[in-house]
Amino acid sequence: MPSSPIRKLVPYAEEAKKRGVHVIHLNIGQPDIKTPKAALDAVKNASIEVLAYSRTEGSEAYRGKIASYYAKHQVHVTAKDIIVTTGGSEALAFTMGSILDEGDEVIIPEPFYANYNGFAAANGVKVIPILSSITNNFALPDIADFEQKISARTKAILICNPGNPTGYLYNEQEIKQLVDLVKKYDLFLVADEVYREFAYDGKQHHSILAQAGMDNHAIIVDSVSKRYSMCGARIGCIVSKNPLVIETAMKFAQARLSPPTLAQIAGEAALDTPQHYFDDVIAEYVSRRDLLLAELSKIDNIKIARPSGAFYCVVELPVANSDDFAQWLLEEFQINGDTVMVAPAAGFYATEGQGLNQIRIAYVLEKEQLKKAVHILDKGLKQYLNR
Template sequence: MPVVSHKGKTMPESPIRKLVPFAEKAAKDGKHIYHLNIGQPDIKTPIEAMEAVRNHTLDILAYSHSAGFESFRSKLALYYAKHDISVTSDDILITTGGSEALIFTMGSITDPGDEIIVPEPFYANYYSFSTQSTVKVVPVVSSIENGFALPSISEFEKLITSKTKAILICNPGNPTGYLYSKEEIKELSRLAIKYDLFLISDEVYREFVYDESEHYSILQEKELNEHAIVIDSLSKRYSMCGARIGCMVSKNKNVIETAMKFAQARLSPPTFAQIASEAALDAPESYYTETIAKYKLRRDTLVAGLKEIPGVKVSTPKGAFYCIAELPIKDADHFTEWLLGTFHLNMETIMLTPASGFYSSINKGKNQVRIAYVLNRRDLKKAIEILKIALEKYND
């Protein structure tokens, strides 16, 4: 009998989506589920994006340029300029989501067996993309004790070998919500230059920063021009997850030219999604400010509620819309399945994501969950109440 590939066998299952069968069964049983498991915003997509698609004048749904619409890339360059990032349309390659941008990046800068250092916990699909690219993820562990701050540079240096090609960070972080400071970015920049490495920054949550903090991009480090690659997406910024439009941005011409060959192989990014995404950039500034204000209130509601539950440990995220919570349990995988399969409070329950799937180190994060605060505050309060009672019953 033909067998599947070793790569296929080692491809990790999504920690975010693997509980879907349990959720579907719970829903069929009549339970109402509060979904705290996935970063799907409930904020409306900008009307500008929706109207652009509704009012299109296309007669033929044709291929676009493999790099994406030039008009879209130029408008993105203007967006970045507002954030003190100086790039041109030629430095931007439109991709099918930030995911494809990461796949193109790994394909462009690594060979089989090369290594990328990643602070963990990290976005679970980094491990999936590295598996596809036959690249080894080398974790450097951050801790909930200091809010998942950047590990010391000496810890990174211990891991650098002749196979190391890049350091990959998510800023602000998914799943931790940690926002790297300007000085932490500068420390990483100096390290990348010292060892002649690429520094890849996943900045898809750039807009979502709180407490008067500011996001500092690796593209603001001029000395890093040949080393810096930014992964970006419109999915979260404009609540357009289904559009699947992202981009990779770099001043390194060799990187963009190489990635372009991968882009040509998949022909072009989707036309309607680009039309919507380009129009979304015309959304008024109020769209950002109102959205960020909502998420800050939700964050404050969630963190305050979690801190009132005995045995729960949580740090306050400075960005994105996720947090990692440490629960008074031994196995979050079992607990999250139990929440959906066995437990309910008046036919209501919650769906969380086990955090172990965001670690590549064995047995890390076993008692942790990722929580996405993408629900309104009333629902968040109800979800916290359910979690408190569920923990009491689970630990009886």
Template sequence: MPKISSKGQHMPASPIRKLTPFADKAKLDGKKVYHLNIGQPDIATPEGMLNAVKHIDFNVWAYTPSEGTLSYRKKLVSYYNKLGYNISPENIIVTVGGSEAITIAMMACLDPGDEVIIPEPFYANYNGFACESDIVVKPILSYIDNGFALPPISEFEKLITDKTKAIIICNPNNPTGYLYSADELNALKELALKYDLYLFSDEAYREFCYDGREFISPMHLDGIDEHVIVMDTVSKRYSACGARLGCMITKNKAVIAAGLKFAQARLSPGMVEQIAGEAAVDTPDSYFEAVNKEYTHRRDILVSALNKMDGVFCPNPGGAFYVVAKLPIDNADKFCQWMLESFSHNNQTVMMAPATGFYSTAGAGANEVRMAYVLNAADLQNAMTCLEEALKIYPGRTESITANAEAV
């Protein structure tokens, strides 16, 4: 019998989706499952985007240019230049989701065996994309105790070798929600210039910044144009995850030329998606203001509830719509599976993502989970009640419950 490839064997499973069979079984058993495991917003997609799809009128569903239609790229330019990116359509390659933007960027910039430094915990699929491209991930730990702030630049320098070619950041961060500051971005700029590195910036959550805090992109920094590669997507910004529409942006002409060859090899991004994407750019600011207010409210519910639970700690994130929380548990993977297989409260349970899958360092995140606050306020409150009750009886709890200790 033929064997699968070594790459197939080593490709990591998604921590976000791997417990789905257990969630499906829980539902078949009649339990209500609160899905906090995946960043699938319940916010309505902008009406203009949906109407653009409903009113499509063409006779041939044709290929589009490999780099994306000029009309869509021009619309994207208007969006990004409003943010101060100062780009032209020639700086953009439209991709099939943000995932393809990341893989094309990796393949265009990095050779097999090259190393990329990524602060962890990080978006789990970076590990998968690196596996696909034979790239070596060099993780650098950030810590929950200081809210997952950027590690000191001295720690980055300890990892740099002649194989180091890039740094990858996600800002605001998935899974932690951490929002990088101007000082942190400028420190990374100086590091990239000093060692002649690419700086990849995953900006899927750009619109989700809270408490009046400012989003800063490497595209805003002077003197680093040739180093910066931005990866973006409409998935989160417009609550349009199923559109599978993203883009890679850079002012580095050599990277665009190389990336276009990979884009040509996969033929083209979808026509319908780009029509919807054009309409999305005209979404009024009021839409984002309402969404931001709603997510801030949800974040406050989740973080407050978590930090009131005995033995639990959760930093207050500055962006995105995720938290990573430290729980009094022995093993996050076991706990998340136990929640679906063996626990219910009022016939309800919670699906979370074990944080272990967002680390590359072995053993890291063993008592941490990622939760996405993409449910309405009432469901979030019910989910937190379930979690609190579960922690009281979980067999692998690692800390005594304060109330019980006081009773003794």
């Protein structure tokens, strides 16, 4: 199992805090946006005398409301097409276990969410990466590159849309290219759509299950974590109109018994969140992104990918190894008692040696904190290079 590039430096951050250093966390996508009050109140006011198991696939009422949510996004499914999971992570693990056997291959554009490597390793699955580039903000690589990588062991293509760690939002043409490819070779197309709500600059999110003829090919992985700022609830879901996929994933779900009951209550209530909540959140993230890009642009000799969704930004630094730089920031550098923690980007790649000079920044902090963090990053980088 690979270490998480997001969490593996935590011991150094904890040691810094013990020394009295304030660590500004740019490493993890934990929003500071308030969770919808209705979700928290639903748990507080739940009249439960026995906190019992729920149904393995999640409560029927909750799955029905999830289906209604998708209908608003031109994805037409029913409760039977949905399995509620313990976070999007479990949804990904169940999906890999259901459609890939040991030694099978899944094609993924890199960089990608680091835990895809972990879920693949846990299932004995081989990740076949397709390199995307910071020079075009990590747009979908040429579809011919995908076709060249398809083998007899290829069972699926996996994308994150909008992307983590890149913030790239696939356009409709890119989605249709992938749709045509998986139909041609009878593959699954798995889309991690947990950041669906966060699409910026007038751009629109295009779900794979909104595409025609994808009932047997498309699997959506989703979560309440980012959408409603409910990372600790650990509620996600698998969505597919392929009955065999759902039937197989149910076996994995039965083995872990049920998703958490109280968190489902919160998740169900969160679905009543009014649109103005999302409008306000999106406006806030766009404002933070714009400030972050403006501040980063003042640093010499770096490359910055412009995100159009989610709340991540990949930055290429003039360093040989961003793991070493990130650790150095925590161990040896501070300004007036403050330092920053970033996520080294090499762990978001499957190809050895890629991303060694890149970091991922999560812009989930208030703007003043972001501005201070970039200032520290700038000064730290200069001192690191001049050691």
